[in-house]
Amino acid sequence: MSSKMTFRVIANRVDAHGSTVNCKDASLVIDTDLQGRADAFNPAELLMGALAACIIKGIERVTPILKFDLEGLEVEIHGVRQDTPPKMESIQYSIRVKTEESDHRLALLHDNVRKFGTVFNTIAPGTELTGTLVRA
Template structure:
């Protein structure tokens, strides 16, 4: 059986600007990268970019399935915490908390969380090599 569906492709070009940083570009967007060995506070370092990509993946997944599920929400916030191991270098574990402002019942919140875990491209790329765990909860004021 062959899959005739066209596969999605993505292209990013990163360029070193100087010893303190680089710029990554895709489409008509760009983001400053912290590639300074001393670190810098005004740009994302590679590990933070990975966590940001994971967060964006979760939010995009929520945006994708809410119309299908007819899930009503007002806001979403994702908090991600990663722990790096030194040998071999890599993310040892990533914990996340997805906070959804909604009046939907708990079972629907869990259904939304299941969809995030099942269909996220970055989520499913990170999960096999990292202890990835988290919760989705309702925003409480």
């Protein structure tokens, strides 16, 4: 029997312009202002940031197992929000990997991202989630 991981964050409203979210020893200012603000992630951007972090962490987890030579990595996420009902209609990602590994090994890395990412697999069933993994 495997034990389940649990996670906990606490968010607090600061004022009408923003809030904070805290986890472990980390804190983020988040955009909860109805007019929006440029210096903080709004909820949709937090979701996309979580997806990017999930992709990067998944790659970090699997590269030692695959003995994959990773020199650099960039993930870009684009999302489209629909109004009714409000939801992320589609999310596209582009993973650019700096490596000398073969195209076959890049495809294997991408398969691992799609199969084993917690946030990836949470988002995928409810959103059109598509993307590429290419050599940088």
